[in-house]
Amino acid sequence: MKRTLIHGGTVVNATGASVAEVLVEGQHVTAVVQPGTELAQQIRRSDADLVDASGCYVVPGGVDVHVHLQLPMMPGATSSDTFDTGTAAAAWGGTTTVIDFAGQLKGIQVRDAVEERQAEADGQCAIDYAFHLSMGDVHDQSLKDMHALVEEGITSFKFFMAYPGAWYSDDGQILRAMQVAADTGAMVMMHAENGIAIDVLRDQAVAAGQTAAVWHGRTRPSALEGEATHRAIALASVAGAPLYIVHLSAAEALQQVVWARDRGQNVFAETCPQYLYLSLEAGLDQPGLDGVRHICSPPLRAQAEGHQDTLWRGLRTDDLSVVSTDHCPFCDNEKLLGVDDFRNVPNGLGTIEHRMDLLHQGVVTGELTLARWVDVCSTTPARLFGLQGRKGQVVAGFDADLVIYDPTATQTLGSAAHHMNLDHSVWEGVELTGQARSVMSRGTWVVKDREYVGRPGHGRYLTRATPEPLR
Ligand code: URP
Numbered sequence: 001m002k003r004t005l006i007h008g009g010t011v012v013n014a015t016g017a018s019v020a021e022v023l024v025e026g027q028h029v030t031a032v033v034q035p036g037t038e039l040a041q042q043i044r045r046s047d048a049d050l051v052d053a054s055g056c057y058v059v060p061g062g063v064d065v066h067v068h069l070q071l072p073m074m075p076g077a078t079s080s081d082t083f084d085t086g087t088a089a090a091a092w093g094g095t096t097t098v099i100d101f102a103g104q105l106k107g108i109q110v111r112d113a114v115e116e117r118q119a120e121a122d123g124q125c126a127i128d129y130a131f132h133l134s135m136g137d138v139h140d141q142s143l144k145d146m147h148a149l150v151e152e153g154i155t156s157f158k159f160f161m162a163y164p165g166a167w168y169s170d171d172g173q174i175l176r177a178m179q180v181a182a183d184t185g186a187m188v189m190m191h192a193e194n195g196i197a198i199d200v201l202r203d204q205a206v207a208a209g210q211t212a213a214v215w216h217g218r219t220r221p222s223a224l225e226g227e228a229t230h231r232a233i234a235l236a237s238v239a240g241a242p243l244y245i246v247h248l249s250a251a252e253a254l255q256q257v258v259w260a261r262d263r264g265q266n267v268f269a270e271t272c273p274q275y276l277y278l279s280l281e282a283g284l285d286q287p288g289l290d291g292v293r294h295i296c297s298p299p300l301r302a303q304a305e306g307h308q309d310t311l312w313r314g315l316r317t318d319d320l321s322v323v324s325t326d327h328c329p330f331c332d333n334e335k336l337l338g339v340d341d342f343r344n345v346p347n348g349l350g351t352i353e354h355r356m357d358l359l360h361q362g363v364v365t366g367e368l369t370l371a372r373w374v375d376v377c378s379t380t381p382a383r384l385f386g387l388q389g390r391k392g393q394v395v396a397g398f399d400a401d402l403v404i405y406d407p408t409a410t411q412t413l414g415s416a417a418h419h420m421n422l423d424h425s426v427w428e429g430v431e432l433t434g435q436a437r438s439v440m441s442r443g444t445w446v447v448k449d450r451e452y453v454g455r456p457g458h459g460r461y462l463t464r465a466t467p468e469p470l471r
């Protein structure tokens, strides 16, 4: 069996950091030992490959629990990263597990949606992957199918309070689904924006001739994210189900999550790098292509309203549990479909490669501790989505998904440098300190000394447990 000893680095887990040596045998970490001990010396005398991580952190591979690869969003617009290109780009940035979505639209059977998505990803991924189910048609059969999926290892389900006429579920449908989640131990994920009210504002804006990109943001005010988050929390409380708010962008929504968590309710939330760094003023409120490139939902928020500081604070205080990307990139020709009318722009941004680095920048600026960086990028997302004991920690027995991370490397983000299949970048020109030097997935190098050595098909489909008892 192949053995590798990573030595000289500082091992960082969500519990803290210490200088240690990491032994990988086959696909697993089998020991984390103090340098200089008899065990460490024994390992060095063995046939293990020695990898020097001096000056670097050794961290668990990132777990990005919210991505959309090759997602057909509207006629003529499919997210541009495939399972192949998107998982390779993720690996470049130190992410070794992604969770994408199988989507059940109206009239489609849950089973067919899952099988179709599994066939698309099969043999394509460079890193391990799994699926949530996005449910757009809640009825007796789909609720029954939820039970079967949980048995099979799909243990999280996304519902939408937005997008009436498409993905939207009403409160009764959501409550019924939450009751099934409470019975099965599954996690309910919620897109919490009040879509009914948003559509009124959207139609009024368009009738008044306001069709530029910035109106995408102005017609989705943060109060309507706060309202929907409150309603989702109330419904989850009635059903007794755990709840995970996806892509939380607004201070009002975080306030509701704090309220629920302070009462001891099993409510969790993720935010995304775009809400921590980008804004309505600097992103959406630009003419033409520059504006539409920044359209995503929820929208980038007004800097002047102070959401970003609140979100960073939420990450520090554990009111926000996870940072995912909601990676859903569209190339310029598809973003341009709505250059004259924001309603026709496919929603989503490309960030899968940069999540670990953008959050490490929070360590550099003093917003987060090193341990908290690892917690929100790897440990907690693994635990909340049924990968506990396998992913998200550098601990004996876990999968050898490891990143040798150079905290002193500098980089400038942009489309010429990135590996995502995307012809522009909302991160163009952003300068960061820190970069993944080498990335290992289940004992196999995917990136070695900034060279890509991965392959499509290395990544395995993960069946997941129900989330670890929630805190
Ligand atoms: O704009 C976004 N977020 N696109 C992806 C779909 C979703 O709602 O997560």
Ligand code: ZN
Residues within 6 Å of the ligand: 191, 246, 247, 297
């Ligand atoms: Zn969503």
Ligand code: ZN
Residues within 6 Å of the ligand: 066, 067, 068, 326, 328
């Ligand atoms: Zn999404």
